[in-house]
């Protein structure tokens with residue numbers, strides 16, 4: 177069953193009923209001011225950091241779901257309704273939500289009155305614009321009242337929802353004309369305030385939540401709206417809100433547009449005050465003046481559309497499969513931008529109050545983002561690397577506002593260092609900008625420890641080289657990519673962190689998955705060394721890599737697949753001798769992607785084992801058999817009920833690893849089959865089972881052991897976005913930016929006749945045509961560049977600004 181449809185020309189998903197299985201959201205903003213907006217106008221906004229600089233308040237885990245947002249109430253006679261249906265849930269005559277790239281448009285109609293709400297964050301400014309256009313579609317004049325509503329958060333989202341003894345007394349506002357300023361704590365240590373305004377005179381306002389809602393009510397039935405008049409309340413403590421009342425009369429066919437703005441302003445210390453106790457509003461006035469008219473808002477929207485047109489023109493495919501084109505050209509890249517911006521901080525599953533930016537997460541997000549805005553990827557690499565410890569290990573997380581490592585979690589996730597190499601290689605392949613390797617970058621954010629970025633990579637690789645266990649495999653530490661494989665932790669007390677309890681960093685537990693990473697990213701590191709004149713060091717790295725390859729094929733090999741790990745007792749994890757958890761997905765994908773066992777046959781055998789033991793109709797599960805008991809020596813992985821999350825869920829993030837791996841061994845049919853199983857556009861028809869948004873990936877789909885097989889959770893913020901884009905763009909369609917050049921090596925389902933593709937790479941545009949009328953799965957039989965045959969399928973960079981015609985014949 178579907179709850180809407182794709183509109184590819186508009187690049188929108190159109191939701192046609194508010195009664196979706198779950199809130200289906202979108203993200204507004206891609207620089208510093210961000211908003212989450214659900215299809216019923218729920219959600220919240222923040223500046224840079226969802227925990228430390230929260231602008232509006234959200235209620236988690238509420239019933240009904242998705243409580244709080246920017247709500248517009250319309251009262252006509254005794255009928256009160258919202259264009260987005262929530263929170264009054266008054267039945268609408270028409271409802272539609274269009275989620276687009278950086279904007280959403282929600283339209284509701286009731287009794288001949290249409291309300292169209294356009295929401296977006298303009299490029300270059302710190303505000304959300306909500307333009308509400310009201311149209312009288314009836315044949316009689318209409319008089320009605322519009323009430324707007326946002327509830328301010330007292331900045332620190334954790335404090336806001338816990339420290340009531342203080343914050344019930346701190347709330348402060350100022351009101352000036354149609355603008356409500358939220359200035360809690362501005363008097364003392366803050367230099368920022370929020371504002372909520374509308375570009376029209378108001379007939380009333382409220383800033384006290386109690387005054388607006390009335391006692392014992394909720395935002396589903398505010399007293400002020402029922403009575404039809406604001407009270408002009410000024411909040412002193414308790415809960416400051418922003419409410420505007422505007423009385424409207426419209427003749428038949430007439431429209432009125434109201435432009436609301438939720439904004440964020442920072443003032444320099446010495447310019448904080450206009451007068452004692454009165455905030456300096458100069459910057460606010462300037463901001464409001466930029467979006468005061470429809471023409472200005474239209475222009476800002478046009479700029480936003482142009483921004484996305486430009487971004488998406490870097491990689492665009494045209495094939496005979498509209499779902500493939502839709503995901504590659506629009507939604508997958510869009511989700512890559514969102515994950516790059518948010519890491520795992522703010523979604524409807526990540527509260528924005530816990531994790532900041534993840535070291536491994538952000539490095540991987542970059543793999544799917546770097547072609548969009550390489551300059552931002554560069555900046556991000558330098559930020560991440562600056563949190564690395566001098567010994568090459570890394571803080572697992574850092575806060576985006578301070579860019580400092582997060583000590584609560586600390587380090588010891590031994591896959592982290594290698595992801596830095598992956599990110600830097602991707603950046604270099606995309607841009608050719610070797611100068612980044614010479615950038616002086618702090619260790620542990622300490623300037624006195626700064627070293628060139630290349631030295632950071634050296635220490636990343638070195639950390640794993642010097643932290644091996646008894647089988648010459650890398651030590652796992654607190655966990656590797658699989659955060660729930662906590663082989664050294666032994667947590668038995670409720671509430672403890674599974675990851676950071678116990679010794680955490682034992683001398684014995686090893687990871688075959690990290691061995692795969694070591695080979696893949698060790699080879700990439702060697703290429704970087706070769707390209708920078710360090711041939712001897714590169715040879716030494718390749719020697720270490722060869723040793724690891726050997727270890728993976730001996731101690732890491734179980735006979736039919738790669739083992740997963742060795743635990744703290746030296747017992748195998750992910751082998752036939754195990755009672756539960758005999759085979760895991762991660763090392764199969766990563767080791768084969770790294771090329772391990774490709775020449776000697778283990779790679780194909782491992783992938784066959786994945787197909788026979790882990791595959792399901794909705795994707796590949798993480799392990800089998802699922803753990804049915806809690807294994808103290810394995811940790812959180814066995815804490816989940818069978819079929820959920822890391823305990824044999826379909827963890828979408830590592831499905832593309834297997835798809836990539838299948839292309840490495842030339843299996844185009846199978847690679848594409850895997851790609852499609854978790855790909856949103858191909859499973860739109862089962863939205864009632866899948867339940868999360870049909871336009872983006874979710875982190876996890878319940879596996880075949882679960883009662884709710886096929887049900888997804890944790891949409892949006894997942895490494896799945898980047899990895900599926902890497903899979904489809906580089907491995908399946910086969911356009912791979914490398915240090916040596918742009919390599920073209922598609923691996924397709926045999927029935928696909930080919931495709932055309934536009935790729936902007938290092939400033940030149942490549943118009944690529946792939947002819948697969950031979951119905952091959954892999955192999956470039958011949959290639960021409962601007963009509964001339966070329967001897968290799970790796971293109972050297974063409975001069976910036978030029979367009980290059982590339983014809984590839986598979987066979």
Ligand code: BGC
Pocket residue numbers: 659660812821822
């Ligand atoms: C989740 C993991 C997640 C980790 C992060 C675990 O509870 O299952 O998916 O990566 O927490 O802290």
Ligand code: NOJ
Pocket residue numbers: 520534536537656657658659660822
């Ligand atoms: C989610 C985390 O964000 C990611 O870093 C991790 O690799 C996966 N969970 C698997 O545990």
